[in-house]
Amino acid sequence: MANATLTAAKAAKNDEFYTQMSDIERELANYGHHFRGKTVLCNCDDPRVSNFFKYFTRNFEVLGLKKVIATCYKSQDVDLFSAGTSEKAVYQIYEGDRDGNSMPDDDEIEVRPLRGDGDFRSPECVELLRQADIIVTNPPFSLFREYVAQLVAYHKKFLIVGNKNAITYKEVFPLIQDNQIWIGVQPMGVDMLFDIPDERAEELKENEDAKGSKYRLVGGLVKARSSSIWFTNLDHHKRHEELVLYKKYTPEEYPRYDNYAAINVNKVTEIPYDYEGVMGVPITFLDKYNPEQFEIVGLMASTGVDDYNKGYPYINGEKKYARILVKLKK
Secondary structure, eight states, X not given: OHHHHHHHHHHHOTTOOEEOHHHHHHHHTTOGGGOTTOEEEETTSOTTTOHHHHHHHHTHHHHTOSEEEEEOOOBSSSOSSOSSOBSSOEEEEEOOOSSSSSSOOGGGEEEEEOSSOOOTTSHHHHHHHHHOSEEEEOOOGGGHHHHHHHHHHTTOEEEEEEEGGGGGOTTTHHHHHTTSSEEOSSOTTSOEEEXXXXXXXXXXXXXXXXXXXXXXXXXXXXXXXXXXEEEEOSOOGGGGSOOOOOBOOOTTTSOBOSSSXXXXXXXXXXXXXXXXXXXXXXXXXXXXXXXXXXXEEEEEOSSOOOSSBOOSOEETTEEOOOEEEXXXXX
């Protein structure tokens, strides 16, 4: 059952991350032209506290939006999607400023009840999905596979937050390989910090060893540290920037893998400009991936082997870090 999975996710606490306005503003600044005349859906957000909903209502006229919709999952406690409590699932609609003050006032935001629990997979939430042009949110990480599959099935444009590990999911990597999904503008090496429930913040503060790795103190407030990145199918300038290559291939500097016909490249900046075969590059290559310059051939990132994943790379019997397999187009 859908909400059985959702309940399990909630119990794990790992989904209780609330995206900061600063991260939203930094990434969304690169996509303004995509939103003109569009309906935006934030379907994993309590609209009363969601920074996504706040961003789009406050920038409604600047972006030239048609409508903003946000849905809330029902709970009796702090839930997966918001920092508030909700005894009934609701959704809110904003269609622009009516009184001329260029602000989203309460009387301009329509609140409607949902018959069900607000699960993004429920029929009424799917109907809202059908109405939307672009989906922007931070879905629960434990349901990321299902969430992306739904967006693809309904041919939706989207900009969502997900864990870096999702790159290697069998449900996600083939989409990256086929240029149906790519990484957002913000670099993969830059940490995203998230607001978390007070109870979870206190738990983290009690664990001094977790400071710096799992959380950081910002202005005295606990911010969760997560290896999260933006996933999107909205085009942006960064994915058309050509990576400057200066290294020349030598077999001594670029050894071949034991278990796959490709050479190993330790740094993205050291991809040789003159090698025509398959190369294994770090996962952070996706930050620099230009589909006009490179072709993604596959992945080496697990013990399993299938059509896209060739198993972890080995050199002289030694296991190496995960690699993306690429070829130069030019």
